Amino acid sequence: MSTLLEIEKEILSDFELFDTWEEKYHYIIELGQKLGPLEDKYKIEEYKIKGCQSSVWLNGEERDGKLFFSADSDSTFVKGEIALLMMVLSGQTAEDVLEAKLEFIDALGLRQHIAVTRANGLASMIKQMKTYAFAMSSANK
Amino acid sequence: MTPFNINKIRSEFPILSEKAYGKPLVYFDNAASSQKPKVVIDALVDYYSTTNANVHRGVHFLSQKASTAFDAVREKVKTFINASSEREIIFVRGTTEAINLVASTYGRKNIGQGDEILISAMEHHSNIVPWQMLCEEKGAVLKVIPMNEKGELLMDQLPALLTDRTKFVSVVHISNSLGTKNPVKEIIRQAHAKGIPVLVDGAQSTAHEVIDVQDLDADFFTFSGHKILAPTGIGCLYGKLHLLEAMPPYQGGGEMISSVSFEKTTYNEVPFKFEAGTPNIADVIALGTAIDYWKQLDRKAAGAWEKELLNYATKLISEIPTVTLIGIAAEKASVVSFVIEGVNAMDAGMFLDTKGIAVRTGYHCTEPVMHFFKIPGTIRASFMFYNTKEEIDALAENLTKAIALLQTHSVA
Ligand SMILES: Cc1ncc(COP(=O)(O)O)c(C=O)c1O
Numbered sequence: 001m002s003t004l005l006e007i008e009k010e011i012l013s014d015f016e017l018f019d020t021w022e023e024k025y026h027y028i029i030e031l032g033q034k035l036g037p038l039e040d041k042y043k044i045e046e047y048k049i050k051g052c053q054s055s056v057w058l059n060g061e062e063r064d065g066k067l068f069f070s071a072d073s074d075s076t077f078v079k080g081e082i083a084l085l086m087m088v089l090s091g092q093t094a095e096d097v098l099e100a101k102l103e104f105i106d107a108l109g110l111r112q113h114i115a116v117t118r119a120n121g122l123a124s125m126i127k128q129m130k131t132y133a134f135a136m137s138s139a140n141k
Numbered sequence: 142m143t144p145f146n147i148n149k150i151r152s153e154f155p156i157l158s159e160k161a162y163g164k165p166l167v168y169f170d171n172a173a174s175s176q177k178p179k180v181v182i183d184a185l186v187d188y189y190s191t192t193n194a195n196v197h198r199g200v201h202f203l204s205q206k207a208s209t210a211f212d213a214v215r216e217k218v219k220t221f222i223n224a225s226s227e228r229e230i231i232f233v234r235g236t237t238e239a240i241n242l243v244a245s246t247y248g249r250k251n252i253g254q255g256d257e258i259l260i261s262a263m264e265h266h267s268n269i270v271p272w273q274m275l276c277e278e279k280g281a282v283l284k285v286i287p288m289n290e291k292g293e294l295l296m297d298q299l300p301a302l303l304t305d306r307t308k309f310v311s312v313v314h315i316s317n318s319l320g321t322k323n324p325v326k327e328i329i330r331q332a333h334a335k336g337i338p339v340l341v342d343g344a345q346s347t348a349h350e351v352i353d354v355q356d357l358d359a360d361f362f363t364f365s366g367h368k369i370l371a372p373t374g375i376g377c378l379y380g381k382l383h384l385l386e387a388m389p390p391y392q393g394g395g396e397m398i399s400s401v402s403f404e405k406t407t408y409n410e411v412p413f414k415f416e417a418g419t420p421n422i423a424d425v426i427a428l429g430t431a432i433d434y435w436k437q438l439d440r441k442a443a444g445a446w447e448k449e450l451l452n453y454a455t456k457l458i459s460e461i462p463t464v465t466l467i468g469i470a471a472e473k474a475s476v477v478s479f480v481i482e483g484v485n486a487m488d489a490g491m492f493l494d495t496k497g498i499a500v501r502t503g504y505h506c507t508e509p510v511m512h513f514f515k516i517p518g519t520i521r522a523s524f525m526f527y528n529t530k531e532e533i534d535a536l537a538e539n540l541t542k543a544i545a546l547l548q549t550h551s552v553a
Pocket of ligand 1: 172173234235236237238265267268315316317342344365444471504
């Protein structure tokens with residue numbers, strides 16, 4: 001398993017291939033479409049991060065001392081955003097997730113576009129992922 | 142009559158030749174805010190370059206120049222909506238502030254425990270929340286004129302909704318999310334027969350129709366400058382003079398007083414009573430320029446062109462498989478709202494954005510409308526007289542592409 005920062009670097013070098021917002025949009029949509037399914041039992045209120053224009057369902061689970069996420073959204077673009085986060089955070093230790101600064105997000109050059117998803121934006125998804133990490137690390141103490 | 146010269150008109154709006162991501166900008170978010178002709182933009186620059194000073198307070202040259210230009214606009218607005226006196230025109234920030242002003246002055250004074258306020262099922266949040274706040278404060282009740290699946294008000298239910306307890310009616314003239322043109326004149330007629338005053342939210346209608354508040358017999362009428370080619374931050378409240386005179390003031394401060402002592406303050410006359418503080422001078426003056434623009438525009442031809450755009454877009458978009466139009470009232474303004482099976486509205490809106498096409502997605506500040514249709518929001522394209530059929534072609538073409546990319550496979 002690569003470290004969090006290594007994965008962030010890889011994503012950034014992928015993004016360097018794209019010059020335009022259109023290319024980035026298509027890449028994120030593709031990530032969203034490829035994101036593995038979320039079991040139906042998690043598609044309930046308890047797992048929901050409610051937003052203005054889309055909803056996200058997010059679950060975090062511990063396996064072999066690592067934290068794994070699964071998620072779904074009614075927006076493919078938002079799913080793509082989650083997929084980006086999961087590439088970095090899923091499969092890491094709770095401590096690494098808690099400490100992740102995720103500085104790569106700013107470097108993607110998406111800020112003006114993801115503003116529309118802000119009500120349900122990356123910030124609330126990241127917060128929810130960190131909540132899972134916090135719960136896991138507290139339980140293991 | 143000269144034919145409607147769309148190219149000439151487009152050349153008057155600098156932003157229409159801008160690019161978005163290197164592609165020609167297609168601006169279909171006019172219901173949210175209109176673009177501005179160069180004359181309006183120039184009016185702002187000119188004001189700050191040649192006229193800027195506070196109004197009504199100075200003995201000096203610039204203050205008098207600013208005051209004269211400022212005062213002239215009240216007269217222009219009066220003619221624009223055919224009010225009977227310029228004293229009936231109050232400058233506010235926009236429709237939202239206008240409705241809040243009426244709710245917290247007329248409403249506070251005249252509406253009490255158990256009284257009813259009647260609105261419609263397709264109100265913008267700004268014509269819901271101020272009344273809910275008033276209801277909460279006074280123990281009054283908010284009632285709603287329902288609508289049908291086409292997005293038309295159920296007018297046959299109106300007589301029963303106008304009860305002995307109804308103290309105020311506030312309805313939208315043209316719905317921003319559905320495009321429906323409501324029969325406000327008839328609503329006013331029925332309300333007046335029972336002695337109930339009516340506010341008409343003209344935020345959308347002022348851009349698409351010639352407004353005549355006397356013909357409507359509206360007691361209050363509101364509009365926002367930014368939706369009618371003028372800058373943001375300026376709008377108007379029209380109110381019948383006798384109602385305005387009987388209303389308590391809104392905010393306290395300078396301009397709205399006639400004399401102040403620590404024992405007692407007497408208020409200025411209408412309209413100044415409702416305009417505390419230094420007004421938005423620059424934007425008022427530019428609103429005047431926008432009204433001049435409307436005056437020289439062939440509004441009949443502009444209206445006919447918008448109707449043609451509406452019909453063209455309605456046909457093209459409704460022919461796209463899996464698209465459902467939301468809001469198909471017989472009487473409509475140039476707004477096309479729709480949903481696509483298996484495609485999230487925001488995803489489609491972002492796809493269109495990558496092509497330089499600006500639409501709005503979501504609730505459009507009319508969440509109850511979305512609940513009524515049991516949808517999580519729509520994609521809305523709203524047209525102005527400066528839009529073209531070629532732009533609508535681009536919209537339809539790219540919608541088809543968006544669907545091909547985004548539609549989940551479960552859709553047959
Ligand atoms: C029908 C309607 N009413 C009220 C408003 C509020 O106008 P403003 O935001 O300019 O105050 C709008 C604008 O979105 C509208 O479309």
